[in-house]
Each structure stands twice: as structure tokens, then as C-alpha cells.
Amino acid sequence: LDNGFDACGAGQYQDIEELLVGHFGLRRTAYVHSFGCQQNEADAQKLAGLCVKMGFELGPEIDSANLIILNTCAVRESAQNRALGWIGSLKGQKQRNPNTIIAVFGCMSQLSDIAERLRSSYPYVDIIAGAGLMHLLPVLLQKRLREGKTVVDVTKQASITESVIEHNKNPYKAWLPIMKGCDNFCSYCIVPYVRGRESSREKQLVLKDAARYLSGGCKEITLLGQNVNSYGKGLKDGGDFPGLLGELDAMDGDWWLRFMTSHPKDFGKRLVDTIAGSRHICRHIHLPVQSGSDRVLKAMNRGYTTREYLKLIDYARSRIDGVSFSSDVMVGFPGESRKDFEKTLALVSKVGFNAVYMFIYSPRAKTAACKLDDPVTKQEKSAWFRELVSLQQSISEEQNRALVGRRLKVLVEGKSKKREGLVGRTQGDIIVEFCAESDEDLTGQFTDVQIEHAGNASVSGRRIARANT
Numbered sequence: 001l002d003n004g005f006d007a008c009g010a011g012q013y014q015d016i017e018e019l020l021v022g023h024f025g026l027r028r029t030a031y032v033h034s035f036g037c038q039q040n041e042a043d044a045q046k047l048a049g050l051c052v053k054m055g056f057e058l059g060p061e062i063d064s065a066n067l068i069i070l071n072t073c074a075v076r077e078s079a080q081n082r083a084l085g086w087i088g089s090l091k092g093q094k095q096r097n098p099n100t101i102i103a104v105f106g107c108m109s110q111l112s113d114i115a116e117r118l119r120s121s122y123p124y125v126d127i128i129a130g131a132g133l134m135h136l137l138p139v140l141l142q143k144r145l146r147e148g149k150t151v152v153d154v155t156k157q158a159s160i161t162e163s164v165i166e167h168n169k170n171p172y173k174a175w176l177p178i179m180k181g182c183d184n185f186c187s188y189c190i191v192p193y194v195r196g197r198e199s200s201r202e203k204q205l206v207l208k209d210a211a212r213y214l215s216g217g218c219k220e221i222t223l224l225g226q227n228v229n230s231y232g233k234g235l236k237d238g239g240d241f242p243g244l245l246g247e248l249d250a251m252d253g254d255w256w257l258r259f260m261t262s263h264p265k266d267f268g269k270r271l272v273d274t275i276a277g278s279r280h281i282c283r284h285i286h287l288p289v290q291s292g293s294d295r296v297l298k299a300m301n302r303g304y305t306t307r308e309y310l311k312l313i314d315y316a317r318s319r320i321d322g323v324s325f326s327s328d329v330m331v332g333f334p335g336e337s338r339k340d341f342e343k344t345l346a347l348v349s350k351v352g353f354n355a356v357y358m359f360i361y362s363p364r365a366k367t368a369a370c371k372l373d374d375p376v377t378k379q380e381k382s383a384w385f386r387e388l389v390s391l392q393q394s395i396s397e398e399q400n401r402a403l404v405g406r407r408l409k410v411l412v413e414g415k416s417k418k419r420e421g422l423v424g425r426t427q428g429d430i431i432v433e434f435c436a437e438s439d440e441d442l443t444g445q446f447t448d449v450q451i452e453h454a455g456n457a458s459v460s461g462r463r464i465a466r467a468n469t
């Protein structure tokens, strides 16, 4: 099963149409759900695109779907348990409607023990396929319908799906994968084992996708990769990440360019200078630090010290006007002491991130860290975690308060779920809730908002004018 339909270029969709009509009837709906990171979200958009190509309508309701696709995550145990919970809850639906096809894709099913567990304990799952195999959906579905038994493909291939056009229900915002896999082997991380080694997409293909999104009205493109800063390794055209950003930035229009995830060890001065001189790149950098203790960073195999990290932050601040930072921090890495944790608190205070995504260490099989002694109790780790959350909340609130009275450009995301009015984000990734004087649907447009109030998670205000730039 090494080629998707599009990849081998044959017009096989006609073949599968007969099978699909025979199994589901003429009208069929698919439900696609993604767990975990933005890369998974981008993969899920490709899966949704393939569903549309096979004649499925995409529905918001899992209960009435004929084809259910879950794109799973294995980065933390909690994400894995959540996905298994969802899969467990589908048993009843399958019993009520045995024609429902359930497919489980992604990093979790890439793990051989989980694939085996899915096969033996969840026999109603029809398709089990690993990460990077979403382009095979039509082939796997065809095989399942022809042979009538569970199809499993968890071969390791972090392939880049070039020929599949994604389905994006918010086309003003695009996720654009530029690479897959990771070579870093941070000692706690399962990604290199499930997504494979790093490989970059050819620059021309990335540029072509970006041009397609922008001509379709897209206002924000986020470049995705496990370590975008090392983009280009192994490419024949000799491109690198600052070069790619430069070419993307030359594209006209009123739009924002973001990227994630960056690795501090590969984030060089040239990249900072590229951002400083750009028109479209947001002045906001997500730069995961993970720990404020050099001892812990070494045990994590992160490849930088806190001194180097802080030097990079200082350089970026000296070169990029108004730059802000967010980060990822892990609490309770095996062997982390209270003293190490206090160094993390000190670093978080010193940098003044506008947001920190915090996690308690979750042991993952196969990784080097899961073999280390871990004497700190779960209760103690939870208490540290709460301490860090409370520190960051006060920092975020203080930073947000400094925005009161300012007029900010916001990309509107739609109706607010929390209060009456709309919600959007600034280029600094601050959530802005605001009211507008009319009922006009501003989703996907830039507007200006006068900030009047601040909390630790968002700011709020009122729309004052539509921005021209």
C-alpha cells in the first residue's frame, strides 16, 4: 500500500465510487476529528479533502456519519487516553449501524503496541493507519470494503503528501507544512519515533501552496514543522528557512505569516534579521524553552543553555520592534529538583512571555527519559505546575494591561463563544474579544479594535475602523 490514488496518477476514484455506493448508498457523510498539534490539524484537512474527493459530505455530527476518521496524537499519555476514550465510545454506534466505517490515523496508531491493542480490543475499528499515511485513505478504504476485514498499515514513512488538496473550513487561515519528522531526539519526545526522520518539502511546492492560499483570500499562513528552523536540510535547491521566509514575504497583499515550532538551538541571527526586515512576518515568536535549568536542559538533550536562550531573546528584542514571545515549559522532568524548578520560574519571570504552554512530564515508551529515575511525586509535580500557571497568569495579565488604550489590528475569527460580539487575534497572538456596531460578518477580515479591558487570557474592546494595511 505504498501509493495513494493521486500519487500513482490512476483514475481510481471511479472504481471506489461503485464500492462506496454499494456500501453506503448514494448520500454519504464523513466526520473527521483531530487530536494534538497543528501538524495533525493540517493532516486532518488533507483527510477531509480526500473525503470530499470521494463524494462524502463533511458533517459536524459524529453520530450520523458513515465514515468516522480520528487523527490521533501520542505526544502525551492524556492525548492518547482521550483518543482511546473516543474510540471506545464508538462501539455503540457501530453496533447500531454496522455499515459505519471507523478509521484511526496518526501518531498513536503508529505505535506498534497501540496498533495491536486497537486490533485486539477495539475490533470494530476498520482501518488503522500511522502518521503520514493519510494520502492512502482511498486505498485503505477500498481494501476494507473489498476484503471486509480490518486493514492495518503502520509502516514507518513520514511521507509528505503533495498531491492531496486539503479541505479547510476556515480558508482565511492556512496551515502550511514545510517539513515532516524530526532528527533531534529530545530525550522525552516520541515524535522522531512516530513521525520519522526530518524531511523538507521542496521550496517551489511550498511557494505554490502559499500563492494558492493567498489568491483564495487567505489572511494568515502558518508554516508548520517539528523544527522549522532546520528547514532545507537535504534539499537539492540548497534553500534554508530564512531564505524561504524571504521569498514568502515577497508575496503581495495584506496578510500575516507565522511559523512553528522553532528550536532555540537552530534559531540564528540571520533568521532574526529576516523577521526584522519583513513585511508580513508576525512580530511574535514561539520559542519553546522547556526548562530554566541547564542541568535539566542537558538531560532533555535540548542542545542549548539558558544563557544562549536568553542571548537569543535579547538579540531578537534589539532587532525586532515590539517583538513578543511565547514558550513551552515542561514541569517534572525525571530528576528535576525544586531548585531546578525555581530556575524555570526565574527564567519565565525574566523573559516575560505573553503566553506559556505548560505541561507536566508524561513518560513515553521508547524515549530515553522514560528510563530515568523519577523520584518526585505526581502531587509535588502538580503543585509546581500550579505555581508556574499562577506566575504566568500574573505576567500575561500585566502584559495585557499594557495594551489597554491601544488600537490593535486584529484578524477576526468569528463570533465569541464567551460573550456577545466577535473574537480575533493580534499579530502578537493575543486573543481580542470585541463588539462591533453592526451585524456584518467580519470573519476572516482585518479590523482595528480599541482595547478597553484586560484579563490574563485575553483583552477586550470595541471595533473602531477597518484597517487598510
Ligand code: SF4
Residues within 6 Å of the ligand: 182, 183, 184, 185, 186, 189, 190, 191, 192, 226, 227, 263
Ligand atoms: S525538537 Fe525535540 S521536542 Fe520537538 S519534535 Fe523534535 S524531538 Fe520532539
